[in-house]
Amino acid sequence: MYQTEQEYLDNYRIQNYDIPLLSIDVAIFTLIAGRLHILLVERGSFPFKGAWALPGGFINKQLDENLHACALRKLEEKTGVAISTALPHLEQVETVGNAERDPRGWSVTTLYMALIPYAQVKGFTDTVTDARWWPFDEAKALSLAFDHETLLDKARTRLKNKTAYTVLPIHAVSAPFTLTQLQQAFEELLEKPIEKKSFRRRILSAELLEEAGQGLPEGGLGRIATLYRPAPGCGEHTFVWSLG
Amino acid sequence: MYQTEQEYLDNYRIQNYDIPLLSIDVAIFTLIAGRLHILLVERGSFPFKGAWALPGGFINKQLDENLHACALRKLEEKTGVAISTALPHLEQVETVGNAERDPRGWSVTTLYMALIPYAQVKGFTDTVTDARWWPFDEAKALSLAFDHETLLDKARTRLKNKTAYTVLPIHAVSAPFTLTQLQQAFEELLEKPIEKKSFRRRILSAELLEEAGQGLPEGGLGRIATLYRPAPGCGEHTFVWSLG
């Protein structure tokens, strides 16, 4: 039909094709008072107007350099977290597509999962009126928009699995923190207790933390604890063991 | 604007939105004479006409029930493998999207990875003229269409990682097989030798194999080996250890 690639491209119109709708959804987790919470937004427009949903939306070809940047933009819009600040963990979980999940027809969404320390976003999310943090179990009991209950489960499963073999929960606590605080974060995400000595042995021998002074434990009672912060460059090469 | 969800849906036209192109690509791996190969197709149309690429294409809203089914359809079209037959492993790897990967503009592709025994597809792929099996290293040296060199790496990495903690390579050998054959498959996918006794201990204690008679080793020389086939329901709950 066309003789050259340039000629083909000049005549290409995406509107001529019957393509599915594509969106991005982000399951944003944090720990509030030690318990797992997730950020949900109340939908202000159709479809599912008024229902709670994961933050998400469409790719903006002008604003978003790539898929990850698009997810990061959603994360920032809802949490006010500045990219440069600290350690907002953001990773792609799975892409789901079928004819049933959206009443507008065959649609595809790429699910991301984020984990951030509450201290870093509390000020902002408190001021946002259409979004709020839900304890995870309560969120699961809501009737969410689209197939977001399924997406919630997928994100939660990823969170749990990675906690068993990486130091992912480090992204849920603000530095500096005690090893006990970090262990409690691990236990909440893993949904089971961890033996203290084993935890300390592994987390310290991994050399992913550096000391950051000393401080009293939460509650102000007990022996002074050593404080830690993530070591520089502890980014993602954090896979070594198998917990639980 | 609209008062009810139904009214909104009645007036919804996807063509009114500026959405990116969405495709599916499948990295299909097999072992030929013990070496890792990947199936590539020579593109017959623009863009990248004449270049080698991963099998893939667009979702067909009528034919495809969901994303996985779409990937399965691509797999079947190129390999002739019947879904019902045996164990074609197919899993989603990652979704990539940006403005550069496709000259037609901002585009998104969901990458799948498949692993099948060569014996199951040899007859069919031999007859297909626009597709051929490439040794993995040679494929990497080709100049592939789009960002398929990157995709190839992502799929290869997933293959390698999962080999370390699942029995994924079981999908690369035809039953019945000897433990030595299975070990060689593991070693090729893992790119390093495995200690024989350790391998046998773990693979047998996982109880994912059942005995399937006895046979001479390849080459016809040596002690009679026990043959095995995957145990029914060894599907995917195959994660237990950490090899290497």
Place this chain on the structure above:
DNA sequence: ATAATAGTGTCTCTCAGACATTATATA
């Protein structure tokens, strides 16, 4: 002192790696 929390010592059990040894087939 007492309660509370931080941090350590150390035993045991499991299991991977290493490697020697035995068993059984063909030529």
Place this chain on the structure above:
DNA sequence: TATATAATGTCTGAGAGACACTATTAT
């Protein structure tokens, strides 16, 4: 017999779980 491959025996060291014990703080 020699050669090749299958399959097992067993020692060692690393590390996780268990749990008792010591150390240090506030009240």
